[in-house]
Amino acid sequence: MHNNSNIKNLLYEFSILLSKETDLRHLYFSALPILLLAFDFEKIVLFKYSKRKLCFDPKIGLEKESVSYIKEMWEKSQNIGSFANYLLNFDITELYETDFNKKIRMMNIPCNEITRSILNPFIIKEIKNIKINELKNRHVTHILKQMRIEEALYIPLCAKNSTVGFILASPIIENKQELLSFSAMLGLCMDSLISLKTITNLEKFIESNKEEFIHKQKLYEIGKTASTITHETKNSLVGIIGLFQKLKSFVEKTEKSTKYINIIESELSKLYRFTLDINKYSRNSSATYKEFVNLNELVDKAIEMATTINSDFVFSVCIDKKASTIYADKGQLEQVLINIFKNSIEAYNKKAGGTIKVIARKEDGFIVIKIRDNSGGVKEDKLKEIVKPFYTTKTYGTGLGLSIVGEIIKEHNGIMEFSNINNGLECTIKLPIPKNKIPEDKNE
Amino acid sequence: MSDKKKIMIVDDEDAIRLLYQEEFEDEGYEVIACKDGEEALEKFQKEKPDLVVLDIAMPGMSGLDVLGKIKESSPNTPVIMSTAYSHYKQDFYTWVADAYIVKSPDLSQLKEKADELLNKE
Ligand SMILES: Nc1ncnc2c1ncn2[C@@H]1O[C@H](COP(=O)(O)OP(=O)(O)OP(=O)(O)O)[C@@H](O)[C@H]1O
Ligand SMILES: [Mg+2]
Numbered sequence: 135m136h137n138n139s140n141i142k143n144l145l146y147e148f149s150i151l152l153s154k155e156t157d158l159r160h161l162y163f164s165a166l167p168i169l170l171l172a173f174d175f176e177k178i179v180l181f182k183y184s185k186r187k188l189c190f191d192p193k194i195g196l197e198k199e200s201v202s203y204i205k206e207m208w209e210k211s212q213n214i215g216s217f218a219n220y221l222l223n224f225d226i227t228e229l230y231e232t233d234f235n236k237k238i239r240m241m242n243i244p245c246n247e248i249t250r251s252i253l254n255p256f257i258i259k260e261i262k263n264i265k266i267n268e269l270k271n272r273h274v275t276h277i278l279k280q281m282r283i284e285e286a287l288y289i290p291l292c293a294k295n296s297t298v299g300f301i302l303a304s305p306i307i308e309n310k311q312e313l314l315s316f317s318a319m320l321g322l323c324m325d326s327l328i329s330l331k332t333i334t335n336l337e338k339f340i341e342s343n344k345e346e347f348i349h350k351q352k353l354y355e356i357g358k359t360a361s362t363i364t365h366e367t368k369n370s371l372v373g374i375i376g377l378f379q380k381l382k383s384f385v386e387k388t389e390k391s392t393k394y395i396n397i398i399e400s401e402l403s404k405l406y407r408f409t410l411d412i413n414k415y416s417r418n419s420s421a422t423y424k425e426f427v428n429l430n431e432l433v434d435k436a437i438e439m440a441t442t443i444n445s446d447f448v449f450s451v452c453i454d455k456k457a458s459t460i461y462a463d464k465g466q467l468e469q470v471l472i473n474i475f476k477n478s479i480e481a482y483n484k485k486a487g488g489t490i491k492v493i494a495r496k497e498d499g500f501i502v503i504k505i506r507d508n509s510g511g512v513k514e515d516k517l518k519e520i521v522k523p524f525y526t527t528k529t530y531g532t533g534l535g536l537s538i539v540g541e542i543i544k545e546h547n548g549i550m551e552f553s554n555i556n557n558g559l560e561c562t563i564k565l566p567i568p569k570n571k572i573p574e575d576k577n578e
Numbered sequence: 579m580s581d582k583k584k585i586m587i588v589d590d591e592d593a594i595r596l597l598y599q600e601e602f603e604d605e606g607y608e609v610i611a612c613k614d615g616e617e618a619l620e621k622f623q624k625e626k627p628d629l630v631v632l633d634i635a636m637p638g639m640s641g642l643d644v645l646g647k648i649k650e651s652s653p654n655t656p657v658i659m660s661t662a663y664s665h666y667k668q669d670f671y672t673w674v675a676d677a678y679i680v681k682s683p684d685l686s687q688l689k690e691k692a693d694e695l696l697n698k699e
Contacts, residue, residue: 365635368662368681373593375683380600406683409662 141312144172144208150218152319158327162194163226165320166301167201171208173313175303177281179238180291182299182324186437187449190299195238195281200229240455241280259290259297261310261317277302289317293325332438339439346469350532357523368409375402422463422545429453429460429501433492436471444479450491457494457501461568466542471505473535474561478507480528481559500564511554520552582608583696586627588618588644589660590636594681598631601685602692615639619647627655629696631688632675634661649674656695660688 148168155161162180170178176198181190204221211217229235265285266278278286281302287310289301298321307313378398385391430453437449460467475490482488491506512520519525521540526533543550549564585607587598592613599609610625612618614636622630630648634641645657656676663680677691 365662369591369635370593372662372681372683373591373595373597376597376601376685377593379683380597 141172141309143214144168145312145315146214147218147221148172148316149319150215151221152323154218154222155323155327156330158324158331159193160226161323161327163229164221164224165323166194166196167204167221167229169301169303169316169320170196170198170201171205172316173303173307173309175307176305177234177283178301178303179277179281180299180301182328183297184434186434186441187451189451191434192238192241192277193299194229195232195235196229197232197234200232200234237280240458241277259292261290261313262288263306264288264302287313289313291317291321291324293321298324298328332442335435335438336442339442342469350534350538353534354524354532364409367405371402371406371409375406378402422466424461424463424546426459426461427464427467429458429494429503432460432464432467433471436468436475439468440472440475440479444482444488446486447479447482447488447490450489452491452493454495456496457503460501460565462546462565463542466545470539470542470563473539474505477535478505478509478559481507481509483510496567497564499569500566503563503565505561505563506555506558507560508558510557511559512552514554517552517554521550582606583629584608584610584625584627585692586610586612586618586622586625586630588612588615588630588636588641589633590614591633594633598685598688601689605689607692615641615644618644622648623651626652629692630655630657631692632657632659634659645675658688658691658695 148165151164151168152161155164166178166180169175177196179195180193182193183190204224207220208217211220263285264274264278264287266275267284278284281304283304285306286302286304287306289303290297291299291301301317382395385395430451433451433453437451441447441449478490479488487508489508491504493504493506495502521536522533523537524533540550543563543565547566549562551562553560553562585602587595587602587609589595589598589611590613595611595613599611602609610621610627612621615638618630618632619639632641632644632648641659641661645659648655648657657674658677658679659675660679660681676695679688679691
């Protein structure tokens with residue numbers, strides 16, 4: 135069936151599919167099988183470019199064997215457009231669960247300056263052949279090794295004159311002209327779905343910000359009232375306790391009076407200790423639901439949301455494979471990251487050059503996440519203050535951002551610390567790895 | 579009169595005023611207790627105390643306002659600021675004061691400070 139009319143027919147189905155696809159992730163799994171079938175590839179892998187991280191993330195890997203049932207569908211389909219419709223609605227789980235796909239998606243390529251400088255020259259806007267023994271690039275070599283191939287076809291995906299991703303396919307074919315129509319369309323479609331996702335995230339962010347704002351306002355009022363109450367209470371208690379000590383010497387010592395005095399004393403000192411703890415305030419938290427979540431995806435999502443405030447910030451993400459799964463409440467951890475990112479962005483007072491580094495690794499019993507910025511840090515004697523409720527240096531802030539973060543980390547039995555680093559602030563979060571629970575091999 | 583030193587206590591809380599008054603009297607001082615800023619300023623001129631213990635958070639004239647007025651008319655009279663919580667410590671007004679203490683039923687810190695300031699001269 136590998137002939138020109140087959141390609142043309144598949145191109146037709148491809149264009150129908152792309153015009154109807156609304157979900158980016160589904161698109162990867164519906165579009166790539168068509169490419170694989172049209173050009174009879176053995177293996178095909180797609181990387182998406184992340185503008186935020188200036189990096190490429192592996193999104194899908196397919197092998198010929200795993201799409202054989204799709205091929206059958208194609209051979210059986212009679213009407214024009216029916217194959218496209220089938221792919222548009224098919225369940226991607228089976229393709230997702232293949233070993234090859236999992237291996238490709240787990241292939242963590244750290245996003246840092248080094249990778250960028252190596253990968254960027256590699257990204258060109260034309261289809262070309264690459265061979266493992268001619269490559270100087272360690273990362274690309276690594277990818278080909280993971281794919282277990284010696285050479286591959288490099289197919290760029292572009293839109294608006296910039297790269298949205300690339301495909302590596304094997305074996306190399308001669309018919310590159312026709313491939314171009316597929317890749318051009320796929321690039322455009324990916325780009326528009328990425329924009330759509332950004333807008334949806336933005337909307338969600340605005341919505342969640344609104345909620346958080348109301349929540350904070352309430353807390354602020356409660357906190358203010360609470361601190362007035364404790365202030366007044368402490369003031370009264372100082373006098374009462376002092377005078378009570380004096381009173382004691384006038385009281386005739388009987389069994390009963392001693393008992394009463396002891397009770398009154400211990401109650402008074404309990405009250406007094408309570409007023410010393412002015413920072414004890416409760417977050418009217420929604421219930422926590424902890425599960426195993428993929429840290430890469432969590433970080434990506436938070437970056438996406440935080441960069442809606444300032445898209446000039448550059449993020450570097452380096453999450454060790456062993457640290458890619460954490461046990462946490464997804465929504466709450468996302469809020470933690472967003473609040474921290476937001477602070478870094480707000481603290482940066484130059485036009486360009488703001489960077490945030492996210493590093494995660496496993497350390498005896500803990501996942502350690504470090505978030506570093508270059509926004510100047512805080513005064514050494516203020517390091518302890520910034521996590522306290524109502525501490526703010528901003529005219530527009532409530533000073534609750536980090537205290538909410540702290541509460542969440544506490545609820546996760548974790549530890550959070552801040553320290554000044556060269557020209558910036560570093561936040562270290564340690565989350566315990568639960569001993570008795572085994573994470574399912576789950577990526578999404 | 580005697581050579582007893584005079585301490586002025588300014589606090590809106592009756593119990594605290596009474597407590598401070600008795601404790602300082604036991605130590606051999608003469609005590610003038612005032613329940614607010616206005617009363618304090620009025621008596622200050624008449625009594626010319628050797629030391630003032632001033633609460634910061636009071637209704638009406640705040641302790642910081644009173645501090646300013648006292649230091650204006652008699653810069654050499656030592657003033658101890660006293661408050662329930664330590665967050666006023668950063669306020670630059672309190673730099674003008676000679677000492678700053680956080681209130682506690684245990685008066686030893688306050689007494690120590692008072693002794694120290696009174697025996698300087
Ligand atoms: N990355 C950072 N660099 C420099 N200063 C910071 C950073 N993060 C926090 N701070 C300081 O800590 C303070 C408290 O932060 P927090 O997030 O609790 O409140 P906020 O940001 O002021 O208010 P909100 O979070 O409600 O907008 C900030 O006002 C700022 O002065
Ligand atoms: Mg904040």
